[in-house]
Amino acid sequence: MGKKGQSSNPLRPSYDPMGLLLEDGVIEIITAQSSAPGERHADLVAAGAQVGEIAVLAWPGGPSDPKTQHSGTRWVVARGWVPYQRATFVTPAFPGYFSGHSTFSRSAAEVLTRLTGNDYFPGGLGEFVMPRNTFLQFELGPSEDVRLQWARYFDAADQAGQSRLWGGIHVQVDDFTGRTRGDLIGIAASDKALTYFNGTAP
Template sequence: MAARSLSIVHTAMYDAWAAFDATALGTRYRGNLRRPATEHTAQNKSAAISFAAYAALLDQFPAQKALFDARMSALGLNPAQARHDAGTPEDIGTIAALSVVADCHHDGANQLGDLSPSGLPYADYTGYAPQNPAMLVLQPTPLAAIPAPGRWQPLTFRDASGVLVTPGFAAACWPRVAPFALRTANQYRPGPPAAVGSAEYAEQARYLLEVQLALTERQKAMTEYWAGGTTGELPASYWCQFAQFVSARDGHCDDEDVKLFFALANATFDAGIAAWDAKVHYDSERPITALRYLMNGEQIQGYGPAGPAEGLRIIDGAAWMPYQAASFPTPPFADHVSGHSTFSAASAEVLRRFTGSDAFNHAVTVKAGSMRYEPGLPSNDVTLHWSTFSDAADEAGISRIYGGIHFVNADSAGRSLGRQVGALAFDRARQYWTGVA
């Protein structure tokens, strides 16, 4: 959903900008909003972009209107100036955004809740139902509670407020969302996960167990950082932050930024659709189900139901926990493929193609004692540095293996899927701004 919102906002901004460019085509009106060359000024572009962003953000996050109003005021702009019936930059930006928004209200995401019986925004309307009953994470899981090994299983756990929750499969309808560049959600669908009973199935579980036993503080810091750290960031927004770094590094003007973020946001949007196509199609179990099934009754070293906070100890395999907070042990959707891997590989592909180089040279620091999974860690500041965009994408993917919430195959398949989606989305975006779409 976050990737979709970013796509809507940046597409609206791009369409508004395109009206003040001599060549670019908008995604909705194509060249029909184009203004005379004498109006193609930086000031007009900036105003149109801002009004487009304002209208799109209001649709996506209506409760934050006061924040958006304050930002417009700080820019010296008045939202009331948009009349929708004149050719001012204010009007062009608003018209462009409203067209994008109108289409997205019927793109299959169920933003308005009109497709589902519950009427809730983004609620599933496909009739998806898990083949396993919910697993009570707080206690060992008997084999009888996993009647369909290999298939996704909902989890029951206490959230950060102490409430017992059982999240359903998030965004089960996402393969039905209309994409930006993909022809279909399954255009690049990867092969299946390891089959239950196969040697690969058992080996991937043993490997994950061994990885967690050998985690270093640096790997633990990677795991928390890419999981959102203390801010709860999601992959698509992380990569937009990285693009902001690139913009400052390379001295972008509005023209360059509008194109970069248009391509990047739509690549992450399509990456989400492609990843969720695989997740829903294969309906594959997460490691917590596989390890509790395979190692049921076996004495192993690992994290128990309380999670990393209590450290590694000897437990029954039926109680195994990933390296995640006990209040959110695993995201509520299938393993195959990794969303982090897909989003990140797609983003890296766009940034590499847009800048003409894989060079990134960016770093973030995880402060000593700032981790939530194991309070007090890391012992010292940990700096995560990425020489290339590819390095950052690879680290995002492997962090989910360190965290025990994805198998290796889900990561590698996600990386491959993301690269294909990113290349396709970038080419499509470039067709728009070069006027050949």
């Protein structure tokens, strides 16, 4: 979409109905004013971008020393945007298939719910902590402890699937289809397992 341009205004530069929606401060058209010396898009034009192209405020790629540095966010040309992944990663890396994370996470949520008789984590809260400056692999970070919390197994499963969208690994249809199939698989696996416990397995 970034290569196509913007889809917000057919009277402005780089219009394409399949382009990005403009949002001030996040997705913008590079103008003579915004690329003037000292302005927010000046470095982009100096590096070869053209007035009229689309700029996005995003992660610019990994730092030169990922053990001691982080990249933060800055303006990049939309056609060159990359997801939060290594430079060698291609997004998506394959044609659209079910997201494995969406599928097996949702299956696990179904199985745990059936085994425990409750779709809530024990004590009502599940938690995962990413310690400051020790968790990320592409750069130093996170800059402070990040604490993920979920009330239900399904909440955690949904976020596992969403993570593949945010990483540029899957598209939304892969996530949603994986979740719906994961439900069916989890129920079938649970039913099958119970036959071994109750002695009715063939």
